[in-house]
Amino acid sequence: MIDAQENGELYDQTAFSGRVRSAVSEVVRQQVDAGVDIVSDGEQSKPSFATYVKNRLSGLDGQNDIPRIFADRQEFSEWNSSQNLAPSRLAAPIRPTCNGPLGWNDRSAVDADIANLKSAVQNVQVEDAFIPSASLGIIAEIMLNEYYLTEEAYLYALADVMKEEYRAITAAGFILQLDAPDAAMGRHAQFWDKPLEDF
Template sequence: MTRILTTHVGSLPRSAAVTDLIFAQERGDALDKAQFDAVIAAAVDDAVARQVAAGIDLVSDGEMGKISYATYIKDRITGFDGDSPRTPPADLEAFPSFLERQAKGGGTPSYRRPRCVGPVEPLTLAPLHDDLAHLAAAMARHKPHGAFMNSASPGVIALFQPNDHYPTQDAYLEALAEAMRPEYEAIVAAGLLLQLDSPDLGLGRHMMYKDRSDADYLTLIGHHVDVLNHALRNVPADRVRMHVCWGNYEGPHHCDVEMGVILPTLMRAKPAGLLFETSNPRHQHDWNYFVEQAAIIPDDKILIPGVIDSTTNFIEHPRVVAERIERFAHIVGRDRVIAGTDCGFSTFAGFGAVDPAIVWAKLKTLADGAEIASARLWKAAA
């Protein structure tokens, strides 16, 4: 390549028609399968067209057919039922008035988060095959540079869907990894990049493990990485990327574990690509940790920093985007950096902090900033 490629984390704004169908499906309402497929296919086609028009190289289906990036798995693997109480992150617990305001504003998901109540095993790949077909049709029509599809990591499933069945958390994670393996392998077999969503490695510190020490946390997420690597044993590293974040919400985030603490663990993960936050105010300094720990970054790692924020309606200036890209290019080289976003823009159906029209404008400024950075980086090397 002679330029910086662009991508994003996955979820994109869903229309009211899509959201209504997704929640009807969630409630168990009787649905016309042909109508459902037609609406989702049209939404995926529109999302891919808009991504290409905005200048995004590596596109996704926008997660149009999923209720959320973690709980969709209940329809694809066995062992889940009921609901789970909502446990707020530690930073929001410290500011109860803000937590209440966020809940009233729709920031707390209202859909079910089922618990693990039985053996976790593969159930069906039919919904995945639908997703793959919709994306393949849109790609054939709009011809992006490439595409990826999101899938939940074992750790993020465990983060939002607690274990009531397995004797230990490790046993639960291992069962999840093996149950999700067919989905991981099918996505890669379809010719797409597999993106593993793994907020458990960042957000998990101030949610599921908020009462543990940093040392304990590193041990625990080390096992998350181990089971993920095992689930990827049949998949080439360069066909996989992993997204790590600290929670896609506007909030204090003063309890976020530092990137410098978890970076060595992240570097042990098999996926060649690493997507992470660098644009929100709590993580704009994180590029320094990559400088300080450059020696531990494997030569085959591709860094995909978030160069636009996903929780505010500010449209970043392209020069700011370019500067963020260049910082990482100067650390690992221009050929090992892709411009990304901090997180998704519609973490669950029916919710998005950023106005849909502004989402596309932000993605356009991402592409504009990547163009500026590319011109500077390749001119400097000439």
């Protein structure tokens, strides 16, 4: 159903919501059974740890066709070809660009994530629970800015909208985990073909 949602195909929203709710309960139970005492929702409602925001925010549209190139994959290209990934893993997630003012389209998706995790942890013994959320940096790195005059303005606009998700998660009593691989991958990804001085 997530694939159908991502590809703009028809799907049953009620069935999708119910399946996500049960999947969150299942993944929380699996974490508890494995001895994990601080559990997460496993991001069951999301197609990706970062690109999910395009389904929640306005101003992100179209398709960013600029390939994401990583230095190690360039240096060790034979490794890429040796990976026997399933066809579904080979398809890159849809990466829009920021081509309009950012705002909320579907704030209820955040509330659904919170409600699903609250329900899932009611019947298990855990120390705490967290919900992952995309960092501003990874959103900006994946969904390039074509609207705001500067990258700084884009990041501030992202902060203005994403703070609602961050605050909702913490206000619900959950730990907020910011998914921020961008914090350690600037040289490796965005500046892979530039001199160190530019980085």
